[in-house]
Amino acid sequence: MSVIKEVHFTSEPRPDELPMNIWLDDGDSAVDVIDALALSPFATGSQPWSRTATLERVRPDASLIPATGQVVRVAAEDGREARLVCGEGWTLRVIRYRNRAATVIVTAVDEELARSVIEEVTKDVEEPAPENDHVEMGFWWYGAHGSRRSEKPITASPWREVSGNYAAALESPLTRLMSITPADVHGRLILLHGPPGTGKTTLLRTLAHEWRSWCQVDCVLDPELLFGSPGYLMEVAVGTDDDDKKWRLLVLEDCDELIRAGAKETTGQGLSRLLNLTDGLLGQGRDVLVAITTNEDLARLHPAVVRPGRCLAQIEVGRLPYDEAARWLGTSEGVSPSGATLAELFALREGVVGLTTATENTGLYL
Known part of the structure; x- marks a missing residue:
């Protein structure tokens, strides 16, 4: 049985403020409490200005706390730590993740104060991205608090350095794939199929390197959830008008169940949504490509997936003779x-x- 607690603010709101109640039950965590406390000054109107910053590769020694701030709450759970920091006229919530990403939200009594606090917190706290053999890749997953994307540098070698790892018969089709530009895009699906260990994932990392000037590569860690939830799919595939105008390549690894023959019966609307993304109204709305790796033989894949015109590239990555x-x-x-x-x-x-x-x-x- 849930235990419901109602927490009331004891101070009387000013005429331009709204009352605020916080309801808690046994499904809420300490981090949820910090979230509620951090937003309450904004909700009531006592601090009507808010600014948010998302950080990647935060330095381990970066405190993310202003010099004049006082830490009043700390909670850690599920690979993240939340801190509530208060100062004169402002409130700051800091969420730090195990992968060194962080989100900071500040509310303040005026716009200038909110901006100055968040600038102080975020100044010089991120390490530069590694150079040379690294490219930025995004990673999407759906958790308890909705969809989340984290961008990380990954090792990726140029095609000229890894081409010798593949059978000579693949040199021509793979070289064409690596050299594609936006003007060459005809078909939205890249299908790499073949036995485990043949280098399909390595090819995708190399593709991210070769296309880095015009295409952002995002790996979806839970493709079964992506195509099972229209809201999640819209956020990942369509994004917002403020997103970078680069093309995007969504990488779905080892999602055999989604594309094999009979997928319609086993995955429901998942296959239909994939096809709509690559060759339907949804796909035409944004410059989005989809790359799928599978261990399935081509003959076992759904005919709608491999029909002519849908695939930008369809390559069997096999064993070296x-x-x-x-x-x-x-x-x-x-x-x-x-x-x-x-x-x-x-x-x-x-x-x-x-x-x-x-x-x-x-x-x-x-």
Whole structure:
């Protein structure tokens, strides 16, 4: 049975303020209390100005607290810490995440004070993005507090450096894919299919590097939720008018259930929403591409997914043939007559013995 507590502010509101009650039950956490307390001055009107900043790669030694602020509440849960900080005429809520991202919200009695507090809090607190072999990639997931996106630098090599990791027969189609520009986009779906460990994920990281000047790459960590929730899908795929005007590539890894034959019966509207995103009204509203990796054989995929005109690229990423695998490794020792996956070759190079074969289908993702 829920225990309901009503918390009343004891001070009488001024004529231009609104009354404020906070209702709590056993489903609320300490962080929820901090959220409510942080917003109450704005809700009542005593601090009618608000500013928000989202930070990535916050330095570990950055306090995110103004010099004149006093910490009045602290709560930690589920990989995040919340702090409530008060000062003369302002209130600050700071949420820091385990991945070093942070969100700060300040309310104040006037606009200038709100701006000055948030500028003090956020000045020089982020580390610069790594250079050279890194690109920025976004990661979407849906949690207890709705959808969230975190942007992180990932290692990504240029195509010229990794092209030798793939079969010679793939050089031409993969080079064409890497060199695509917005003017070349015909079809919104990129389909990479093949056994585990053949380098499909590596290709996507390389694609993010090669397209970095015109396309932002976002990886959706929960594609089954994305296509099961229209609201989540709209936020991820459509965004807002304030978003960067770059094209966006949504990466959906290993979502076999969504695109295999019979998906309509097993995933409900998920397949229909995917098709609408790549070749329907939703997809035409924004410059959005979708990249899907799957271990399924092409013949087992839903015909609507692979129909002509829908795919910008449809590439089977397979094992390196025996001769090419031996040349990559520098020796034929340990190489199966049927060839080897990229994961198997890296393992052989590191001296790992007793490799799991690709037919067992237990992993070795790259």
